[in-house]
Each structure stands twice: as structure tokens, then as C-alpha cells.
Amino acid sequence: MQFDEIKAMEQQYVMQTYGRSDIALVRGEGATLIDSEGRRYIDMGSGIGVNSLGYGHPQLTQAICEQAQQLMHCSNLYYSEPMVQVARHLVEASGLSRVFFANSGAEANEAMIKTARKYSSDRYGAQRCQILTLKQSFHGRTMTTLMATGQEKFHQYFYPFPQGFSYVTPGDIDEFYEQADAHVCAVILEMIQGEGGVLPLDKAYAQAVCAYCKEHDILVCVDEVQTGIGRTGTLFCYEQYGITPDIVSLAKGLGGGVPIGAILCGAKCADTLQPGQHGSTFGGNLLACRAAQCVLSIVDQPSFLQSVKEKGDRIREQLTAADLSAIRDIRGLGLMLGIGVEKEKRAGYVQKLQEMGVIVLTAGTDTIRLLPPLVITNEEIDQALACMKEVLK
Numbered sequence: 001m002q003f004d005e006i007k008a009m010e011q012q013y014v015m016q017t018y019g020r021s022d023i024a025l026v027r028g029e030g031a032t033l034i035d036s037e038g039r040r041y042i043d044m045g046s047g048i049g050v051n052s053l054g055y056g057h058p059q060l061t062q063a064i065c066e067q068a069q070q071l072m073h074c075s076n077l078y079y080s081e082p083m084v085q086v087a088r089h090l091v092e093a094s095g096l097s098r099v100f101f102a103n104s105g106a107e108a109n110e111a112m113i114k115t116a117r118k119y120s121s122d123r124y125g126a127q128r129c130q131i132l133t134l135k136q137s138f139h140g141r142t143m144t145t146l147m148a149t150g151q152e153k154f155h156q157y158f159y160p161f162p163q164g165f166s167y168v169t170p171g172d173i174d175e176f177y178e179q180a181d182a183h184v185c186a187v188i189l190e191m192i193q194g195e196g197g198v199l200p201l202d203k204a205y206a207q208a209v210c211a212y213c214k215e216h217d218i219l220v221c222v223d224e225v226q227t228g229i230g231r232t233g234t235l236f237c238y239e240q241y242g243i244t245p246d247i248v249s250l251a252k253g254l255g256g257g258v259p260i261g262a263i264l265c266g267a268k269c270a271d272t273l274q275p276g277q278h279g280s281t282f283g284g285n286l287l288a289c290r291a292a293q294c295v296l297s298i299v300d301q302p303s304f305l306q307s308v309k310e311k312g313d314r315i316r317e318q319l320t321a322a323d324l325s326a327i328r329d330i331r332g333l334g335l336m337l338g339i340g341v342e343k344e345k346r347a348g349y350v351q352k353l354q355e356m357g358v359i360v361l362t363a364g365t366d367t368i369r370l371l372p373p374l375v376i377t378n379e380e381i382d383q384a385l386a387c388m389k390e391v392l393k
């Protein structure tokens with residue numbers, strides 16, 4: 001189909017909840033995307049941090065095809081090997097204890113919230129149910145994860161919302177101590193706020209929050225939906241903060257393009273949810289878990305993770321060395337980078353880059369966000385950087 005036809009059908013048949021760019025993507029090779037008119041783009045967005053192994057990755061493609069031929073789904077009434085392989089990998093890599101499988105980031109966070117509330121209710125009673133999250137955070141679009149999201153603009157229209165969330169300012173430890181009272185059962189952190197603007201959490205703050213939480217048996221929940229699975233140069237971003245969470249949520253890059261979500265629970269709460277207390281038809285789906293098994297086997301290697309760090313440094317160093325007048329600052333870790341620009345000019349930069357064949361994302365109000373496939377080559381990076389230097393000069 002030609003682009004105009006696809007667009008017209010989208011406008012007629014699809015609920016208009018997204019602002020889309022005027023391209024239809026049909027194919028990919030490595031970190032390059034090709035649209036319906038045959039135009040090529042260096043992808044610096046990975047479908048918002050999803051396509052960690054890029055496009056047409058031979059091992060991932062083969063694993064998915066084999067699993068599709070063998071068995072795609074079998075329900076959680078039965079055992080399956082891909083699910084236990086992924087669970088074992090995540091447990092051994094994190095030092096946490098057990099996994100629950102979901103299908104998306106929001107669902108993983110729902111499972112995280114349910115686990116934290118039940119853990120606290122079991123020990124301290126139903127009143128100890130409050131959850132602290134950070135201002136500017138983003139945790140999903142279900143009713144509860146909208147409330148976990150610390151941004152007013154998401155708390156509209158869909159009343160009544162679930163209760164039990166309060167928001168604290170990242171970096172303000174005194175405010176945290178004040179808010180973390182006897183009703184609080186958990187805190188949810190993004191180590192780098194993604195949607196909020198690629199805003200890394202201060203390390204000393206994160207460590208102080210965790211120390212306080214451990215002391216008061218408040219569960220430390222880390223949302224690694226965007227930062228996880230190698231994105232920042234370590235398998236989990238929290239590793240770089242020297243903290244040990246009680247629960248970690250994952251999604252996006254875990255399936256390399258196949259929908260999957262998961263939470264990892266530490267010893268405290270690994271047995272909190274009992275049979276019948278949570279579930280999901282597709283959770284632990286064979287196809288998704290086979291994809292995740294493949295992604296983990298490739299990404300969770302020291303040399304691969306090192307390459308993510310090096311590629312991130314390459315982008316940062318080149319942009320810094322070019323001394324571009326449009327760039328205010330560069331934030332982030334590994335291949336999760338935010339470039340601060342003037343708010344009013346950002347849309348123009350993004351459009352111009354797309355016209356030149358580079359797809360980038362935005363975050364917050366004044367940030368260009370880069371989340372390229374982790375397998376992007378130095379040549380592809382340099383090609384994208386050449387365009388960025390031109391546009392942001």
C-alpha cells in the first residue's frame with residue numbers, strides 16, 4: 001500500500017489517540033528502517049526503546065520462527081521451557097528471587113504495585129498501602145499506573161482514579177523523609193526518568209532513599225521498563241547506582257520487539273502473591289519468552305554491554321566536541337541519551353532530522369531523546385551524527 005492510502009485508512013478506522021509522523025514503516029535492517037516509499041532512516045528510537053537487537057537480527061528471527069512453528073502459546077495452566085529459561089536468567093543476573101510475567105510495562109508495574117501492597121498488608125494491615133513515586137515519572141497508562149505517574153496532566157478525565165499515591169521531588173531527601181510515614185508501603189523509582197525528559201536520578205539520593213526504606217521495611221521498586229535489559233550499559237540500570245531493589249519491573253527491550261513484561265521480586269516478596277492472586281492469559285507466552293531468552297543471551301554479555309557504553313560515549317563525545325549552539329546539555333547513560341534544546345525549536349529539529357533520514361524521539365518538553373537499537377554500528381551512529389550536527393549547529 002502507498003502511504004496516503006495507509007494514512008487515510010488509519011484516520012477512518014483507528015481511534016485517534018496518537019500524533020503520528022507522516023511515514024509508514026515497513027521493513028528494517030540492522031538499525032536502519034525503510035518506509036512505504038522506500039526511504040531509509042537511521043533509527044535512533046527503537047520503537048521507544050523496544051527493538052534492542054534492531055531489525056532482522058538473525059538469531060532473534062530464527063528463535064521466533066522456530067517457536068512459532070513449534071508452539072506459540074499454551075496458557076499458564078501448564079509448564080513451558082522458554083518461560084523458566086527467561087526466569088532463571090533474570091534471577092541469576094539480578095540476585096533477586098522470582099519472576100512474574102506480564103505483557104507490557106504498565107502491566108508489569110500493576111504487578112509490582114499489587115505485590116508491594118499485599119506484602120505490606122500481610123505484615124502491617126491494610127492501612128499501610130501508600131506508595132511514593134517521583135514527580136515527572138512515567139509508569140504507564142492503566143488506571144493505577146496513571147496515578148503512579150507523577151505528572152498532573154495524566155490525572156484527568158478518567159475519574160474516579162485509584163487512591164494511595166503521593167509524589168515527591170527527585171533529589172529532595174528531606175521531602176522524602178517527611179512523606180515516608182507509617183502509611184507508606186513502597187517507593188517506585190526510575191533510575192533515569194525516560195518520558196519525563198531523560199533525567200537521571202542523583203546517586204546519593206537514590207542510596208539514601210534505599211537505606212531509609214530498608215530500615216523501615218518500605219519496598220524499593222525500580223521501574224526498569226525503559227532503562228533495563230542493557231539500555232544503559234549494564235543489564236539493569238540500578239546496578240550503576242549501587243542499590244538492591246526489592247522489585248524490578250521490565251518490558252520494552254526484553255522481547256526485542258515481541259510484547260512482554262515482567263517483574264523480578266527479591267526474597268522479601270517473592271512469595272507474596274499466592275495461587276489465584278494474580279495472573280495474565282498471555283503472561284509467560286512461549287513466543288514472547290523465546291524472544292526474551294534470545295535477547296538476554298545476546299545482551300547479557302560483558303563485551304556487548306561494554307559496546308553499549310562505548311557507543312553512548314561516542315555519541316556524547318562527538319556532539320560535545322562539535323560544540324553545537326542548539327544543544328544545552330546532554331544527559332543519560334549508555335544508549336539512553338537526552339539532548340536538551342530550546343522548547344519552541346524542538347519539533348522543527350525532529351522534523352528536519354526525519355527529512356534527512358534520522359528518526360529521533362522526544363521526552364519532557366525540551367529534550368530530544370535517543371534510544372537507538374543496542375546493535376547500532378559506529379557507521380550508522382556517525383551517519384546520524386552528521387545529520388544532527390547539521391541540524392543542531
Ligand SMILES: Cc1ncc(COP(=O)(O)O)c(C=O)c1O
Pocket residue numbers: 048104105106107109138139140141190194195223224225226227251252
Ligand atoms: C519507565 C516506564 N514505565 C512504564 C512504561 C509503560 O510501558 P508500556 O507502554 O509497555 O505499558 C513506560 C513506557 O514508556 C516507561 O517508560
